[in-house]
Amino acid sequence: MTAGGEKDGSSVPDEVWAEFLRTSAEGGADAPKEPSARAREAAGRLRDRPAEPTAWRAYTPARPRRRKGWYVAGLVASLVLLVVAVDPGGFIGWSGGDADGTPLAQESARPEQAPPAEPGGRATLDEPFRGSPAARWADGTAGITVPAARATGWMSRAEVERALARTRDFLAASNLDPAVRRGARPERAIALMNPLQKDVRTFVTTSLRTPDADHDPLLLFSRFDPAQARPAGDVVKTRGRLSYREGRLGALEVTADVTYVYPVAPAGGGDEVVRVIVRRETVVSWDDPAKVITEKGTFSLLSYKTDMTNGGCDDTTGSFRPEFGGGGADAAPSGATVDPYDRTAPITEGQGGCATATRS
Numbered sequence: 001m002t003a004g005g006e007k008d009g010s011s012v013p014d015e016v017w018a019e020f021l022r023t024s025a026e027g028g029a030d031a032p033k034e035p036s037a038r039a040r041e042a043a044g045r046l047r048d049r050p051a052e053p054t055a056w057r058a059y060t061p062a063r064p065r066r067r068k069g070w071y072v073a074g075l076v077a078s079l080v081l082l083v084v085a086v087d088p089g090g091f092i093g094w095s096g097g098d099a100d101g102t103p104l105a106q107e108s109a110r111p112e113q114a115p116p117a118e119p120g121g122r123a124t125l126d127e128p129f130r131g132s133p134a135a136r137w138a139d140g141t142a143g144i145t146v147p148a149a150r151a152t153g154w155m156s157r158a159e160v161e162r163a164l165a166r167t168r169d170f171l172a173a174s175n176l177d178p179a180v181r182r183g184a185r186p187e188r189a190i191a192l193m194n195p196l197q198k199d200v201r202t203f204v205t206t207s208l209r210t211p212d213a214d215h216d217p218l219l220l221f222s223r224f225d226p227a228q229a230r231p232a233g234d235v236v237k238t239r240g241r242l243s244y245r246e247g248r249l250g251a252l253e254v255t256a257d258v259t260y261v262y263p264v265a266p267a268g269g270g271d272e273v274v275r276v277i278v279r280r281e282t283v284v285s286w287d288d289p290a291k292v293i294t295e296k297g298t299f300s301l302l303s304y305k306t307d308m309t310n311g312g313c314d315d316t317t318g319s320f321r322p323e324f325g326g327g328g329a330d331a332a333p334s335g336a337t338v339d340p341y342d343r344t345a346p347i348t349e350g351q352g353g354c355a356t357a358t359r360s
Contacts, residue, residue: 102136103136103137103138104136104137106138106143106145106241107145107239107240107241107343108145108147108241109241110257110345111343113344114339114343114344115133115341116133117359118131118135119131122273123232123273123274123275123360124271125232125233125271125273128232128233128235128273128275129261129263129275132341132359133341134261134275134341135237137237137239137261138237139235139236139237139238140172140235140236140238141168141171141172142238143237143238143239143258144168144240144241144242145240145242146164146165146168146241146242147164147242147243149161152244152245152246153246153247153250153251154250154290154291155252159252160244160252163252163254163286163299164244164254166192166297166299167256168242169188169192170189170192170299171258173188173189173192174186174189174220175221175236175278175280176236176238178234180221180222180223181222181223181231181236181262182223182226183224183226183319186208186221189220189221191298192299193298193299194294194295194298194299194300194301195298196293196295197294197300197301200300200301203215204217204220207219207318211316211317211318212316213316216318217318218308218311218319219304220282220304220306222260222278222320223318224262224276224319225267225321226267227267228266228267228319228321228322229264229265229274229320229322229324230264230265230266231262231263231264231265232263232264232265232273236260236261236262237260237261238259238260238261239259240257240258240343241256241258242254242255242256243257247285248285249287249288249291250288250291251285251286251287251292252285252286253284253285253286253302254283254284254285254286254299255281255282255283256280256281256282256283256284257280257281257343257346258280259279259280259340259341259343260277260279261276261277262275262277262278262320263275263276264276264322266324266325272324272325274322274323274324274360275360276308276310276311276320277308277309277310277340277341277357278306278307278308278309278311279307279308279340279343279347280304280305280306280307281303281304281305282305283301283302284300285299285300285302286299287299287300306347307340307347308320309340309357309360310323310357313354314354336355336356337356337357337358338356339357339358339359340357340360
């Protein structure tokens, strides 16, 4: 469905879609039902009224969950029946696309199921997203859905629109900027952070200068060591969305939930490609200068969560360190397993350690 709410690219036959709209509008007892009421309600709460975030000063960041990169051999693409429901935002919250690689519709709410397995085999330098659900994701900021703006709290509609755009700018400067990914200081991202939020500034400065277990820049920024890994192409695939509400003292509170997929190859040469997958949930507050000490055009950081796959296991170096030369389909997975492409639930705090990824 397009942003205007028109049926576009759906695999549901026209007559089924028409019957669905008729019965839904009439409220008949036999109107089609969505497959998961609990998941739908959870998605609605996140979109319309996300859980109250923890203030920065009271928040103890969990170590990002590190996942090894083993593949599970023999994954077979399954046929998924999509039951399309009317979406207030005018988008499909999750779409599996078509078998021919049709790009997915934008994500407007938490999806109710993980994407199906993709055929196609291993990633290559020419096709770094081959065999990954990210092959049908959008590139860069195009994969981050920005909702329509409305007057909220102390901000007018135009001010909300500007704040949403700047929040997405922060995500791009933190996770997509080529220089930052090569290890440069994220100056453009830092410039959008309230300089009067001293503890945040101290954390950022310390983590970039001398990273350790308590000051890890990877909690906010995506960085690689160019002596260890090089980008496999110029594209970073993304999928996620922004949502917002009125926060404390009339502030505009924006929540970002985005997954980034970075294909990389060994720095010293070779054609092996590993995909580093990073999901971030970040909450920021655009405060009213009349009520909160802040600098115009900057936000205060309220909370963050990070979940990372293939970027190194319990390593605090300040850079993602993907494992090359062995994490392939012949390796037998052991211990807990996770799907790094599953966006059906929030990132869980406190689950550190190393798990095994079912796919990359």
